[in-house]
Amino acid sequence: SALRMHVRAPDLSSMGYRLDAVRVYQDVPGGKAIELLYRHGDNGVFALYLRRPSGEARFDQFKRGELRVCIWQDDVLGTVMTGEMSAAEMQRLASLAYTGLES
Secondary structure: OOOOOOOOOOOOHHHOEEEEEEEEEEEEOOEEEEEEEEEEOOOOEEEEEEEOOOOOOEEEEEEEOOEEEEEEEOOOOEEEEEEOOOHHHHHHHHHHHHHHOOO
């Protein structure tokens, strides 16, 4: 309800991640936002931040220090995904997460 749409927490267990925490942020531009935190068996963390889109559709992946960042936004949903992982792992995890939001 925070996003004013139906989304589901993606099941990332096929890549070894389990949902660990859900946070709702009340005062972000455009309304509310949700953060889903996943943990991997080796204590790796994958964060999935969801909000209403704030601009044009885009897909981008880059590295900031040790943190890999993936931005995937369309006209319905904006997501930012972060974690310490390779570009290939982020690509697979981002695809699984994004498609799992609607399942």
